[in-house]
Amino acid sequence: MLIKRRPDIASSEITARGLYLSRRAFIAGGAALTLGPSRATAAAETPPAEPLAAKPSPTFRVDDPPTKFESATTYNNFYEFGVDKADPSIYGARLRPRPWTVRVEGLCARPKTYDLDELLRLVPLEERVYRLRCVEGWSMVIPWIGFPLASLIKRVEPTGKARFVEFTTLYDPAQFPGQKKNLISFSSLEWPYAEGLRLDEALHPLTLLTFGMYGHVLPHQNGAPVRVVVPWKYGFKSAKSIVRIRFVTERPRTTWEKAAPNEYGFYSNVNPTVDHPRWSQATERRIGDFRRRPTLMFNGYADQVASLYAGMDLRKDF
Numbered sequence: 001m002l003i004k005r006r007p008d009i010a011s012s013e014i015t016a017r018g019l020y021l022s023r024r025a026f027i028a029g030g031a032a033l034t035l036g037p038s039r040a041t042a043a044a045e046t047p048p049a050e051p052l053a054a055k056p057s058p059t060f061r062v063d064d065p066p067t068k069f070e071s072a073t074t075y076n077n078f079y080e081f082g083v084d085k086a087d088p089s090i091y092g093a094r095l096r097p098r099p100w101t102v103r104v105e106g107l108c109a110r111p112k113t114y115d116l117d118e119l120l121r122l123v124p125l126e127e128r129v130y131r132l133r134c135v136e137g138w139s140m141v142i143p144w145i146g147f148p149l150a151s152l153i154k155r156v157e158p159t160g161k162a163r164f165v166e167f168t169t170l171y172d173p174a175q176f177p178g179q180k181k182n183l184i185s186f187s188s189l190e191w192p193y194a195e196g197l198r199l200d201e202a203l204h205p206l207t208l209l210t211f212g213m214y215g216h217v218l219p220h221q222n223g224a225p226v227r228v229v230v231p232w233k234y235g236f237k238s239a240k241s242i243v244r245i246r247f248v249t250e251r252p253r254t255t256w257e258k259a260a261p262n263e264y265g266f267y268s269n270v271n272p273t274v275d276h277p278r279w280s281q282a283t284e285r286r287i288g289d290f291r292r293r294p295t296l297m298f299n300g301y302a303d304q305v306a307s308l309y310a311g312m313d314l315r316k317d318f
């Protein structure tokens with residue numbers, strides 16, 4: 001997000017996938033020397049995702065047609081794998097999503113390290129179709145699989161002092177080439193990736209602890225094995241490959257806030273009336289469409305979430 005580029009057109013959409021990958025492999029010949037196996041080899045190593053059963057939610061679904069799986073898994077932001085939209089699908093095979101634990105700690109009565117399989121059994125999984133709107137001006141519609149984050153939070157009993165929740169992504173440069181500080185993958189972000197929500201936002205029924213999409217476990221590039229999805233906020237609030245959830249009193253400093261506080265505020269609610277300093281947020285392009293469409297306040301979830309921000313100046317608290 002720090003790099004100036006045209007946010008709305010993926011080269012993967014203009015060129016056929018095979019041609020596109022081989023062209024990138026050719027262009028990126030130098031990069032491969034630094035990052036390890038060639039991009040083509042890395043892409044071929046990505047294992048097929050396993051099916052993940054979930055009951056479709058009758059309530060939490062939008063009518064818009066879902067984005068094509070191919071687009072949702074090849075046009076990604078996951079800076080741990082690199083700054084290019086195609087890097088996560090190309091280098092994603094390096095991530096080892098099992099065994100995996102999530103430490104839930106901080107200001108709570110029952111801190112606990114959850115094994116991924118235990119988390120998956122905690123409450124029945126649901127399929128929810130949500131819009132995801134990136135701060136860069138593109139959006140997708142994804143059938144996610146997970147359960148409300150609130151179900152986990154309530155189990156560990158946050159104390160009265162807990163006001164915010166911090167999410168931390170795995171730090172391991174061996175699995176995430178983008179975390180290596182070298183000329184090719186340097187993105188100037190601080191690792192590990194950190195995001196945060198106010199406790200009431202984290203407890204909101206829309207906030208989903210997410211393990212899968214399109215009927216399968218999360219592809220590595222989409223945040224395997226577990227991420228959050230907060231559909232009324234710009235996509236970067238939805239941290240991927242989470243290893244720690246921590247309850248704190250002070251507002252946590254998040255990765256994008258640290259990188260560019262004037263561009264990426266803590267709240268980051270989708271708001272068409274507050275422009276990003278470098279571009280308008282009034283419209284967006286749904287991946288797969290040509291025309292731009294008006295962006296909706298809170299990404300279309302205003303009825304459910306506007307009350308969380310009653311009395312706040314959303315121009316100041318952007």
Ligand code: MTE
Nearest residue numbers: 076077078079134169193235236238239240
């Ligand atoms: N989480 C981590 N750990 N690292 C990232 O770079 N990028 C964010 C978010 N979560 C990011 C992350 C951004 S900018 C967006 S738009 C969404 O993931 C993209 O999710 P998707 O690739 O599944 O569409």
